[in-house]
Amino acid sequence: DGTTVWDAMAGRASPFGLGFAPLADTLHTFADGEWGDSLAAEPEGGATSPGTVDAPGTANGPGTANGPGTANGPGTANGPGTANGPGTANGPEISERSRRLADSVRRIVGDNSGVRCDSLVVTASDDGAIEAAIRLARLRGGDERYRTVALVGADHGHTGMCRSAGGIPERQRGLGPLMPGFDHVPAEDIEALDRAIGEQTACVLLSPNDWTDGCRPLDPEFLRRAAACCRERDAVLVIDETRAGFAASGRPFSFREIADVKADGVVVAGGLFGGLPGGLLIASSRLTGTGVLDVDRFPLQTELARTTMAELAADGLLDTVGDLARPIATRLAESIGGFEFVRDLHVLGLTIGIESDLPSGEWVAGLRRFGVRVEAAGDHAVRMQLPLTITPEQTEELMRRTVAALEALEGQATVTSTDETSASP
Helix, strand or coil, rough: CCCEEEEHHHHHCCCCCCCEEEEEHHHHHHHHHHHHHHHHHHCCCCCCCCCCCCCCCCCCCCCCCCCCCCCCCCCCCCCCCCCCCCEECCCCCCCHHHHHHHHHHHHHHCCCCCCCCCCEECCCHHHHHHHHHHHHHHHHHHCCCCEEECCCCCCCCCHHHHHHCCCCHHHCCCCCCCCCCCCEEEECCCHHHHCCCCCCEEECCCCCEEECCCCCCCHHHHHHHHHHHHHCCCEEEEEEEECCCCCCCCCCCCCHHHHHCCCCCEEEECCCCCCCCCCEEEECHHHCCCCCECCCCCCHHHHHHHHHHHHHCCCCHHHHHHHHHHHHHHHHHHHCCCCCCEEEEEECEEEEEEEECCCCHHHHHHHHHCEEEEEECCCEEEEEECCCCCCHHHHHHHHHHHHHHHHHHHHHHHHHHHHHHHHCC
């Protein structure tokens, strides 16, 4: 009908919002030069080349993160491959694409970001990156340490392993037996967490926000205790930031806005690939053993992530997020706080969850009618994930449309309540 749609989820596609020219240029360049030729940058051995986290390269080639191949085998202190073999951080066969991505990531992910950038694994989806992190944690622990502790209600993806890691029973029904080795504890129950992390625990998998409960941020003390338990009991801490917009908190990773802890691996996706599927595991050698640069199998995702990281470093946007996010959160609270059906706001940088008494489907549809796109964040909540480039004028337009939509929803609720009262005997 000609209505301009204001996408309040644009930050999940890119920190720069939709239509960012450098990402479009990267896509055009890739399409002109390499589209469809995903094996061009791989060493001999085919699609499952040496030094990846998924599969062995050849029958007698160097080992991988979960495949046989060398005398040291998988899961040793030397990690996948050999000390100088293909696919390692200091080996002789690192591709130029791998080096460019590593350089771009390390310019953003510094020593104070919360994870050491010793290894990078690029996958075709966010679920693939979660699976890679869990596999590496299991390989590190061997046959005796294979269990993963996650949270009740957490959503870690759609594959069999990811659904097993997730703590949502509704998403596991009808699929038969799922993968064993996963334990779930309630969020903020520190005593349950202490009891769950034992001798068989390979890793603890946490998200900084509860995406099924209004984007509620994780309790800081719970996160600190999880990190401490992992260090004390030789497990690894893996943070799932796949749904968070990369750098949306003003730091590379949102969990660092919650608590000053260190993770052994962080999985990111939202905001890195211009809205296309992809996943990136950034990990320390405590998780991967020796350094791993497994990025060449998915060159398009690698190039998009590199462009995003490089542009963030060049623009200095991370330094402005705090000054940008606080006024937006305050303005939104002032604009919608007077509606009786609005219960609470949960804010972590430019990720905003809104809880209400209305079903989330009514919110999503009501805001869409006024040209605002949001997504459900539970049965009675929606979320916004705003780009770092949002302007004051755009903020005011977002507020105007949101208030108009809520006024319409309030009117509908009043009419429904009146009709029900009239129909009562």
